Amino acid sequence: MKKSILMMAVVAMIAAGMTACGEKNPYPGYEKTQNGLYYQFYNQNAGELPQPKDLMEVGISCTVNDTAVVIPVTDNVMQLMESQFAGDLFEGLAMMHKGDSASFIVNIDSTFMKLMGQPTLPEGFTSTDVMRFNVRLDDFYPESEYAQHLAAKVKKTTDERIAKMKEEHAEETAAAAQQLAEYLAKNKITAEPTESGLIYVMTQEGNGEKPEVGKMVKVHYTGKLLDGTVFDSSVERGEPISIPIGVGQVIPGWDEGIQLMSKGEKGVLYIPYYLAYGDRQAGEKIVPFSNLVFDVELVDFE
Structure with a gap:
């Protein structure tokens, strides 16, 4: 009986060895998930993992056969989605912690056609080519919190840029301040500036809430120089502009000023240079x- 058990164990070990040989890893240093994703971590931390729909700040690049560059090294923001196919890039991203860096080898056919929306592989590529993503995860945030994070980041960068500009152009800054002060006095505008120096005067009350950071706003506007020269007007075009507010997609005076308004409100923004x-x-x-x-009107926001 003991001899029989011993023989069975030996046979099992040989079979396991044959299976392992049959599944020899074609990518040394990489491990493989059950879904077929090959991955290798260069730096791996502990902590929370990102969840679907989280926004991820990443450094990412993609190559085919380590020579053809599909995506150059780029700092980007990606939204983590549910996997689109077994062993896709999203499976790999969901394995990463803040501060991790890793490499993922994915199916080239499915990646181009299901993730990148291509009808076929681009010319020169074949289904046997090796598609490799190198990813560094700097941070990630729930979708509902990302706009606030981005706004704080934009404000810090803007404040630093303004401080440097004022220091480097002290004479021009003083002259511009004098010009604006004279304009305000001449036009009897007595509204107090905000901490940043922006002045807003409401000319027609709104009847709704004020937009939060990251909201898409629809704004009608007419932009003028201090001498009255009009340089741009959505009113003349007959179509309000739609923009995300508070996240650095427009000039700082707009990012701040439009958030002071409620839906339907009209007013005037006096914006220092x-x-x-x-x-x-x-x-x-x-x-x-x-x-x-x-001259601005907050038509709507969502």
Whole structure:
């Protein structure tokens, strides 16, 4: 009986060895998930894992056969989605912690056609090619919190840029401040500026809530120089502009000013040059260090 058990054990070990040989890893250093994703961690931390729909700040690149660059090294924001096919990149991203760096080898056919929306593989690529993603996960946030995080990040960067600009262009800053002060006095505008220096005067009350950071707002506007020259107007085009507010997609004076308004409200924004286009030329009419005036209407937001 003992001899029989021993023989069975030996046979099992040989079979296991044959199976292992039959499944020889084609990518040394990589491990394989049950879904067929090959992965290798270069730096692996502990802690929480990202959840579907979380927004991930990543450094990412993608190559085919380690030579053809599909995605160059890029800092980007990706939303973690449910896997689109077994062993896809999203499976790998869901395995990462904050601060991790890893490499993932994925099925090239499915990645191009299911994730990248291509009808076929691009010319020059075949289904046997090795598609490799290298990823560094800097941080991740729930979708509901990301706008606030981004707004804080944008504000910090903006404040630093403004402080540097004022220091480097002290003479121009003083001249622009004098021009704006004279304009306000001449037009009998006595509203107090915000901490940043922005001045907002409401001309028609709204009847709704104020937009939160990250909301898509619809705004009608007419932009003018202090001498009254109009440089842009959505009113003339007959279509309000739609933008996310508070996340750095528009000039700082707009990011701050539009959030002061409620739905349906109209008003005027008096924007110091450093909350507008700063020391840059913008189009033909806005020269560096230009203070700007905007007639604005918050049509809607969602």
